Amino acid sequence: MRHTISVLVENEFGVLSRVSGLFSGRGFNIESLSVAETQDPTVSRMTIVTSGNDQIVEQILKQLNKLVSVIKVVNLTNKETVNRELVLIKVNADPETKAEVLRLVDIFRAKIVDVAIRCYTIEMTGDEEKINALLQLLKPNGIREIVRTGRVAIARGM
């Protein structure tokens, strides 16, 4: 089963490799990982998407907690959360397909952020399903390149 784990860490060099090293050293999966500073500049938040059975996930949570640089670990799975991911998509825009791409961008409430001859760069935010749906629909036009941030998540309410 997939799990989204939110980890507050000391904002100092080497922390990312402590966390990623823990995953690789113990054979845990990382499906995605995003990290940036929080409102407190001495603290960063990592959002890690991983998968494994209950025993593995229990170990992941405990092992993360054991790292001295880790301040707090929260498993957001099975909690009410807002999940978002950002994607940048470079897609072919030939004269005959341009209109279709624009329509899709509109339907998905995405944005065109760069225009070149025969090519649009689209920015979209959403949950994974929405992003995957847009990618699916754009595919026939020829996707040249995509960049995804990986999931970030925050608990709903207080």
Place this chain on the structure above:
Amino acid sequence: MKMTGAEILIKALEDLGVDVVFGYPGGAVLNIYDALFQNTKVRHLLVRHEQGGVHMADGYARASGKTGVCLVTSGPGATNTVTGIATAYMDSIPIVVFSGQVPSLMIGNDAFQEADIVGITRPCTKHNYLIKQTKDMARTIKEAFYIASTGRPGPVLVDIPKDVLAGTAEYHLPEEVKLRGYHPNYEGHQKQVENAIRMLLEKERPVIYAGGGVILSDSSSLLSEFARILGIPVTTTLMGLGGFPGTDPLSLGMLGMHGTFRANMAISHCDVILGVGARFDDRVTGKIDEFAPGAKIIHVDIDPTSIQKNVPVDIPIVGDLKDVLRKMIKLVKGTKEAAKYRKKIAPWRDQMAEWKSTHPLAYKQGKGKIKPQYVVEQVYDLTGGDAIITTEVGQNQMFAAQYYLFDNPRTFLSSGGLGTMGYGLPAAIGAQVAMPEKLVVDIAGDGSIQMNIQELATAVQYRLPVKVVILNNGSLGMVRQWQELFFQGKLSHTCLPQIPDFVRLAEAYGAAGFRATKPEQVRDVLRKGFAAPGPAIIDIVTDPNEMVYPMVPAGAPLTKMLLV
């Protein structure tokens, strides 16, 4: 008053009560050695190889309970410590390793004697640091010792660039350590403790399974008290030897791959296991799916990650063993239930006694070749069981574990988790530094002693009278044993035809050397070696065909022991 980083380091060591440092100088740590030159409080022992230095700090820590300290230079000095650090990490031994680093501005340039030791040791330290500014020195050192010695102990490495050592700052060693991400839990949950006792008392075939945590937490006397109140048999892991008296009638000896018949049968047939300070590793459990099939498991450990890692646990208790055992004792001491329980489980104890009498640890010493087991028994007899024993890794380690009965904690020092050959001699030196009055004996093999033999020079230089008893079978005995048993006796590269003359080697180093080739000489040379004023090598030529039994083949259940 401003001090240099190097002076701050030495002053901090003094203030933290460090009395000895095992070290080896080099370019990046010249400032530290300069600060040490005039210092009288912190004793420095010059080792002969950095790996030896870390094992010495480790042996010192295991024997004394204090944090061991090692000091090395950058690059190769630092990388040479890795095996020692990993050894301490696997066995949860509190040590702090200080390594020099190239100047900050040169880091990453592939400078001379540069290695990313913080990156290299990240997976085998409890925590590590690269100090970036001289003003952070004192605080970081304080934190390093705090992290190494609290919670589940472990090694911490502190890497210090040369310019940070040369730079200056005010000296301020904080009174307390505040770390947002580090709060070891010492108090066992009272309700869980009550649940555990309730579960134990309901059962009829209990076993206490005790690991190195008993020794690390200094709770062996509490464990003995608790086991005796309820009359529960105790088996220990290799790391737990000495955590419960080996001569106690309740002792089952060691369990696992080379455990006693009764310990492995007990753990396989019990209906409840109280695991204390142990981690259910593969050398203990054998085939995990068939481990203790009918047993409920209560697991007490200070490290939450140890719980539920290898086996499902019915009652987990996270906390300091001392605290948990005190709570447990309080619940049962002097109660009628305890007396009733002791009586109720008497048949179970009788079963242990029967297993012990039908399947004792056994060997036959004839008139021919010397049996290694016989040697260990003579060492036990001649030292009255009162020595500190270190071991190398392999057959020597297992024979020592089986045939020397350890009654006291901190008297058996061995690389259990990592299984590091070459550990025994330097660890013995470290233990001797910590315990100058004690007889310290390294039970070694002819293979592993050659891995850190250079430290004999350290022992001679500092007049540390460690004794090395080599069970010399001319082979890498344990690997050879596996080849005999599981690889059709094809002895691929496990025979050592070119073994040095250990007696002359000892003499070349300035130590004493003795040799026995016949059984009747064994006691005499051991006696002479132990009586020699300085370090000694006692080379005992043993039967190369002798194997360690019982043996549970890797991946087999514990009940499937090879017995002879």
